[in-house]
Amino acid sequence: MTSEKVAKIGMFTALAMIFGYIETLIPLNFGVPGMKLGLSNIVTVTALYVMGAGPALAVTVLRIFLVSMTFGNMAALMYSLAGGLLSFLGMALLKKAKGFSVVGVSILGGALHNTGQLAVAMAVVENIRLASYLPILLIGGTATGFLIGLASARIILRLRKAEHA
């Protein structure tokens, strides 16, 4: 691993943490338990395209552990990890498939993130009926994933331009 890579992973992780913090400052209530914009997913998506799957996974896992230990608790860690890893896996695979843009990858990520968190919630209360939240969480995840994807696409474009300049 080159020192440039280490520095980049560190910088992306720091950014993801800040995005996660900024998100808590925005009083955005979707009326659905657990729904949020997922600002730090901008960093995951961008890292996936700029650095590739390995470093992006490192950024995601590091961010989840650091944020959960600093601002959250064990429960928060479980939810974030399930959502974050499922979402990352889906996005990394979809990026490899041909014909999808950043926005499509991000949409799948948003939908899967919510699905993973709901799965943990269902396991915690041991109640299958929570599945009734899935449709609304899928719709929400698609919408936020779309927005996050648009933002990420712009950032990726600029980063690539900057690298070639």
Place this chain on the structure above:
Amino acid sequence: MKKKDVILAACILAIALGGLLFMKTRDHQKGSALNVMVDGELYASYSLDEDRTIRLSLDGGENTFRIENGSVRMLSADCPDQYCVEHAAISADHETIVCLPHRLVLEIRGGEEKDVDA
């Protein structure tokens, strides 16, 4: 945004709408009882015919809910997120209110009085 992106989004939304429609068709029946589930186990059961306020002291914390005119709502909870308190009142079979931090689920049961658990 490419064509495949749109197809993907449409597929996810179709699954979601399918799920919503499916629930619409089966959630209409009025419930007759409220099951209080803690940690996935049946903790207590109450009839919806009788109006009353119930206070639960659980390991995770305290929840107070009220049964009134056949519907149930959470009055208060000492959990940090308060989603269960903000949740709309439930009255139809299969509807739930969840207090995730306390691992508590209130669920409405039984369209018919003698209905066996499906």
